[in-house]
Amino acid sequence: MRQTRLVVDLLDRWRVAALGAGARPDAESTRAGEQLLTRWREPHRHYHTVAHLTAVLDVVDQHAELADRVDVVRLAAWWHDAVYDPRAAGDANERDSAALADSVLTGLGVPAPTVAEVRRLVLLTAGHEVAPGDTDGALLCDADLAVLATSPAAYERYAAAVRREYAHVPEPAFRAGRAAVLTGLLTLPALFRLPPLASRWEVPARDNVRRELAALTEPTAGPADLR
Template structure:
């Protein structure tokens, strides 16, 4: 966790803050959130994966350190029982409140809030390079090799263990259908060229398993 905390402090410095003890504690509290026991996919591993994509492709963003801060906050609040975009709304509000309290300039904190909100629907304006990098990083798992994608889908199901199977299938199918309805899953050309086709293949494959009709039983 020490490495992650240093990445947190580096992003804060890059965003114009002067990190001190308050910044370190804020990072520790964020990590506590990412380690909540009900999380199965939205964990420190997901946070790290998103940050790794942002770091690898930082040159594609206008203000990569703000994208990094948004990555830290984008699932800071994660309650599988929440409805709609409540988690993203609460995460964004928490980000703006905490960052402002730590001395981040008001426009910077507001921009981090805006970026976090984009992860609710992953709809990004064509000229929004920062939003594109954050959303592409958040959805990178969709382009994982099939076995890794299946582990991701299984982890999502565990997070929603409280939901009966028929309701989960319907809800998850709606989410996947919404993703497939996007003009593109990935916006930044270097990432889209590598990830769009395998991601759509994975999503279609999962969707097919969710919507498959149950075969009838009994003698014909």
């Protein structure tokens, strides 16, 4: 793997989280981080990339005081999109990511209860439904959805990157599927659960999602309209 500054910095962050969660301080742990980064840099990814990973980790770090076990949340951030196949159905990517985390972290010596908690957190990112009082789950899911609250221009870049990941899907099917995802988000009681984040992000996020949903559900131009 080419050791760019970003990669070096991310590997440092991986080691801190892994050691903090109980992994052995050996070369195997570093190799696991390198293998994870290889996954995050797969060529079919356009949004679910190291940039997304970095953004999620940044939110977690900036609000570390809100977590019960911040290193566990950091590890869950690393694993939550470790497996990402746009052709997979339902929550298969999250389930496969959680299973991979279970296998690798166990091999690194992370205690079984911690591995189980990482797995649980990763699975939460499938639907972003968090139980009251689940502070660590709330922080991970809020960080994962932070892109929804970016500026309209940044949000449009995010939506365009998601569309590129699903380039194999015909436009009508993509519009229907994406609209279903966005509708599901809007039906959540709140997109963001932690008060410091919700107070800043809830309104702009819902505005962005509603705007994209409206664009997706607009009738497409027919031949007679193309002039």
